[in-house]
Amino acid sequence: MDATPTYDPNGFNIHSWRRRIPACERLVLMNNCSQTPQCDHTRMAAERYLESWSREVMDWDRWEEEVDALKKDFAAFINASPDEIATLTSVSEATAVLVSALTLKQRKRIVLTEAEFPCVAHIILAHGRYGLEPAWVSVRDEILHLEDYDRLIDESTLLVSATHAYYQNGYVQDIAAIAQKAHDKGAFIFVDAYQSAGVVPIDVKAMDIDFLATGTLKWMFGVPGIAFLYAKKELLPLLEPAHTGWFGRTDVFAFNPKLLDWHPTAKRLETGTWPVPAVYIARGGLQVVAEVGVDTIQAVTRPLSARLIERGRANGLKLYGTDDVTQKTPITSFLCPGDSHVAQDLMLKRGVIAPARGPVIRLAPHFYNTLEECDYAVDALADVYREPELLASTPRH
Numbered sequence: 001m002d003a004t005p006t007y008d009p010n011g012f013n014i015h016s017w018r019r020r021i022p023a024c025e026r027l028v029l030m031n032n033c034s035q036t037p038q039c040d041h042t043r044m045a046a047e048r049y050l051e052s053w054s055r056e057v058m059d060w061d062r063w064e065e066e067v068d069a070l071k072k073d074f075a076a077f078i079n080a081s082p083d084e085i086a087t088l089t090s091v092s093e094a095t096a097v098l099v100s101a102l103t104l105k106q107r108k109r110i111v112l113t114e115a116e117f118p119c120v121a122h123i124i125l126a127h128g129r130y131g132l133e134p135a136w137v138s139v140r141d142e143i144l145h146l147e148d149y150d151r152l153i154d155e156s157t158l159l160v161s162a163t164h165a166y167y168q169n170g171y172v173q174d175i176a177a178i179a180q181k182a183h184d185k186g187a188f189i190f191v192d193a194y195q196s197a198g199v200v201p202i203d204v205k206a207m208d209i210d211f212l213a214t215g216t217l218k219w220m221f222g223v224p225g226i227a228f229l230y231a232k233k234e235l236l237p238l239l240e241p242a243h244t245g246w247f248g249r250t251d252v253f254a255f256n257p258k259l260l261d262w263h264p265t266a267k268r269l270e271t272g273t274w275p276v277p278a279v280y281i282a283r284g285g286l287q288v289v290a291e292v293g294v295d296t297i298q299a300v301t302r303p304l305s306a307r308l309i310e311r312g313r314a315n316g317l318k319l320y321g322t323d324d325v326t327q328k329t330p331i332t333s334f335l336c337p338g339d340s341h342v343a344q345d346l347m348l349k350r351g352v353i354a355p356a357r358g359p360v361i362r363l364a365p366h367f368y369n370t371l372e373e374c375d376y377a378v379d380a381l382a383d384v385y386r387e388p389e390l391l392a393s394t395p396r397h
C-alpha cells in the first residue's frame, strides 16, 4: 500500500517508521486500539529479555532494574513520580487492587459510566458484597455528558470511575472537569486510560487524577501481561488492598507469612512476580511513543479520523460517536448491520485488521497509517457491510 506522508512536523517521517513496523507490508492495521504491531524497538527489547534468560537464567537484579526503569519511563509519560506507580498484569487487576483497598471506607457510592470497559464495572459490581453501591452515568447520543455527573456525585460518593476514552468509539472525556466535580464533594477519581494513553496527552497532576490504570498493549506498542496503577502520593498511606501479594511488602524477601506490612510507595499495590518479558517490551513500546511524541501522534491522526468519517459517510456507513475529531481518539466506529465479529473476519479476508466491539467495527489508525490505507479500509468496510453472509447474521445491538 502506498505510504504517502500526511503530516511532517519536525521531521516526522512516516516512510522510515513504516519500515520499522514489518506487518505494514502485508496488512492494513486498523487495530491499534486493540493491539499495536511489533516494531524494531519492541523486537530488540524482547531479544534483550531472551538473551538475559538464556545467558543468566535467573537475573533478578537485572530484571528489577528493568522494572524500576519502566516505572521511571511511565511516570515521566504521565507526569508522575516513579514512587506513585505499581506494576501489575492487567487493568482488571489494577482495578481490583484499588477497589479492594476502598471497601472499608464509610462512603459507599461509586459513580461510574456506562462507557467503562466491562472489567472495571464488573469489579465494582462484585464489591457490592462489601456494601459498595454503583450509580451509573448513562451513555446518551453515543457519548458521555459532563453535566450528567452532577446529580450523581454527592457527599456519600467514595469514588468516581471515569474512563478517559470510550472503548467503543474513542470519545474523550474532560477528566480535569470530572476530577473537580469529584473533589468538590470529597470523592476520589479513578481513570481507566487504556484507550487514551499514547494518543491523548495525560498529565495526572494538571488533571488532578487520584488513581489511574492503563497498559501498553493498546496504542503503546506493548504486549499483553503488563499494566500500571498510578496512585497520588498523598493517598498511598490510605491504601491497604485486600487484593495483595508478597510484592506489596516492605521487604519482599522477608518471607514472613505473619507480617502484613505495607511498602511506603505504590509498590504496596503490587501483587506477585512481575511479568518480566512484558516489562522489557513495554519499555520498548514507550520508547516508540516517546520518539514520535503524543502531540505529534494527535496531530497526524486527526486528519486520518476526518478522512474515515467523510469517506464512511460518502459510502453510506453509519458513524457511532462524535464527528468532532478533537473530542475523540483515532478510533472511528461504524455501526454494523450484522454480527460485528463476522464483519471482522470478512475484513481480514480483504487484508484489513479492524476490531469488532459490540455493535460496531472500529477503524483505529495510528501515526504510521496513511490516508490511502484509511480509504482502502473504509471502502472495504462498506463492501463487507453489503455481504450477504454478514446481512444474514444477527446484529449485536
Ligand SMILES: Cc1ncc(COP(=O)(O)O)c(C=O)c1O
Binding pocket: 089, 090, 091, 092, 093, 117, 119, 163, 167, 192, 193, 194, 195, 215, 227
Ligand atoms: C478501556 C479498556 N480498559 C480495560 C480493558 C481490559 O484490560 P485488561 O484486559 O488488561 O484487564 C480494555 C480492553 O481490553 C479497554 O479497552
